[in-house]
Amino acid sequence: MTTAPAPTRLWTPSRVLVTRSAAALPHGRQVLERVQAAGVPDVQVLAGDRLPNLRGDGDRAAFMAAKDTLAVVVGAPSKRRLQPIPPSADWRFDLAEGCPAHCQYCYLAGSLTGPPITRVFADLPDVLASLDGYVGRGEVTSGTAERGHEGTTFEASCYTDPLAIEHLTGGLATAITHFGTHDWPGPVQLRATTKFDDVESLLELPHRGRTRLRFSVNAASVARRFEGATSPVPARVAALGRVAEAGYPVGLTIAPIMPVEDWRTEYGELLDSVAAVLPHHADLTVECITHRFTPNSKATLTDWYPRTKLEMDEELRTTKRGKFGAVKHVYPKDVMTELRGWFTDAVERRLPGARFLYWT
Numbered sequence: 019m020t021t022a023p024a025p026t027r028l029w030t031p032s033r034v035l036v037t038r039s040a041a042a043l044p045h046g047r048q049v050l051e052r053v054q055a056a057g058v059p060d061v062q063v064l065a066g067d068r069l070p071n072l073r074g075d076g077d078r079a080a081f082m083a084a085k086d087t088l089a090v091v092v093g094a095p096s097k098r099r100l101q102p103i104p105p106s107a108d109w110r111f112d113l114a115e116g117c118p119a120h121c122q123y124c125y126l127a128g129s130l131t132g133p134p135i136t137r138v139f140a141d142l143p144d145v146l147a148s149l150d151g152y153v154g155r156g157e158v159t160s161g162t163a164e165r166g167h168e169g170t171t172f173e174a175s176c177y178t179d180p181l182a183i184e185h186l187t188g189g190l191a192t193a194i195t196h197f198g199t200h201d202w203p204g205p206v207q208l209r210a211t212t213k214f215d216d217v218e219s220l221l222e223l224p225h226r227g228r229t230r231l232r233f234s235v236n237a238a239s240v241a242r243r244f245e246g247a248t249s250p251v252p253a254r255v256a257a258l259g260r261v262a263e264a265g266y267p268v269g270l271t272i273a274p275i276m277p278v279e280d281w282r283t284e285y286g287e288l289l290d291s292v293a294a295v296l297p298h299h300a301d302l303t304v305e306c307i308t309h310r311f312t313p314n315s316k317a318t319l320t321d322w323y324p325r326t327k328l329e330m331d332e333e334l335r336t337t338k339r340g341k342f343g344a345v346k347h348v349y350p351k352d353v354m355t356e357l358r359g360w361f362t363d364a365v366e367r368r369l370p371g372a373r374f375l376y377w378t
């Protein structure tokens with residue numbers, strides 16, 4: 019008999035700031051009520067819409083204080099114009115920006131600027147109502163063939179981990195319910211990825227199979243060393259099994275893949291643990307993302323986590339240039355070929371029936 023992993027302790031921020039406009043909106047008020055009920059010691063409704071300067075003096079204490087702060091704001095007007103987000107989905111929209119966890123490779127380090135507070139958007143229902151205009155306008159260039167039947171895909175976890183804050187916001191449940199019950203002009207799918215396991219509040223929602231919940235997982239030693247304040251991987255895998263049982267399409271985001279010592283054994287055990295919880299009817303996709311860093315993300319991460327043992331050595335990597343000349347440091351070709359060959363084969367053998375969406 020297997021024992022269910024203990025649930026992860028839910029995040030209680032030490033400070034919550036709610037702007038005046040956010041407090042006037044129903045979703046903003048819902049978050050306010052939830053953080054008060056959760057016993058957050060310092061909840062402030064601001065007199066205006068500007069957040070105070072949270073940059074501090076750039077020291078570690080300021081970083082930790084920002085990481086432990088939740089702000090409830092109204093999104094800037096530019097947020098209403100969605101951006102394409104290949105290969106993950108056709109379009110991205112944001113429930114929030116920022117995350118309270120402490121992954122030492124965090125991909126937000128290179129993309130979000132300013133102090134690392136978590137901002138929740140109180141105008142979420144308006145954003146959801148505006149998505150109709152994007153249906154049928156998919157622009158994904160990678161993975162399209164594998165999931166074309168799923169319609170236009172919307173990614174909600176580009177800049178946050180929605181499940182890390184769901185107990186305080188209810189935003190993911192609102193989005194799932196909207197996708198499941200709205201009369202859409204064409205087929206759609208909501209996509210979200212998480213390193214957390216608190217799925218209880220999602221199980222009974224009227225999702226109608228229109229939300230794919232993906233769990234970001236990794237080799238045990240990578241998660242143990244580098245993924246602070248997230249749910250343990252076995253708990254994420256158990257959560258994947260629960261939402262698959264509840265009829266959700268599910269996914270594995272295996273990321274960031276690292277060729278640690280004994281990586282074949284560790285990643286093999288990971289895939290086997292997923293196979294063990296999947297119901298036979300599960301609709302499972304797999305996305306594989308190898309570790310990479312940019313000059314900007316390396317600078318930010320070494321500032322945030324100065325004692326990190328994460329390998330970010332340019333000498334051990336190959337440099338790739340993106341569309342606009344942006345530099346990325348990825349594993350050399352021979353390492354990539356070996357990893358890719360192993361994962362393609364291992365997923366096929368250990369998770370037959372899973373759809374492999376992309377490798378990067």
Ligand code: SF4
Nearest residue numbers: 117119120121124213
């Ligand atoms: Fe960053 Fe995701 Fe880790 Fe949060 S869970 S710190 S968003 S990598």
